[in-house]
Amino acid sequence: MPPQIPTDFEQQLVEQRSYLMRFARLQLRNDAWAEDAVSETILAALARPQAFEARSQLKTWLVGILKHKIIDSMRQRQREVTLDSGSDDDSADPLEHMAFKADGHFAEKPADWGNPEQDLKSRQFMAIMDACTQKLPAVQGRLFLMREWLEMSSEEICKELGLTATNLYVQLHRARLRLRECLELNWFAAR
């Protein structure tokens, strides 16, 4: 039996636009590029509605397409992505912001975040996650999202952007520590 295509398929696609834009903007850090990626995603969906299997979520299917469009966009603009936006990343290691004694041991125990299972599912927490991710320096943010949202392996990212593994790990290390610091300040300490 052929898959069921909803009768209001086009309308449903248009309704997903703002959701898709949110992620495309986060990843590409450029409104025009994000618009392009989302438009291409919707066009691809319109061109092959039969590829959508109604048993999966429409959003999930669209995000799958969008991820490919974002990677294509990065490929096309590889030079701009890897070089031109590198200047805004400071070289400070966020580990230096943490409270260590001169001998390298913790001056005070890190805060206990408890077991925030419910927190992680709340809309407010997601808004903080969005804000903290957007606050990351451009290169760190992009690499972090390639790793965590596009779910690319470190090897794939290095190959895609022509980075050395060492360079990638340094940037991801900084991004993760910054995100931790931001979540602690804006969520866990503020509860």
Next chain:
Amino acid sequence: LPLMRTCKEVTALVIAREDRELPLTEQLALHMHMAICKACPTFERQVMTMRNAMKQWRNYGADD
């Protein structure tokens, strides 16, 4: 002694483990440190919470 690490070194290893497999000696050093340190296991739990948060965040909106 060569396996002894400071908290600062261990926090870096805990973060690094999210993106790459640690060499066996580093894995062992990390376990040894965690067994005797009162602060680093808390940091490790924070990183695990972040990992869960990323998972939720990835799916956020895909399921209303």
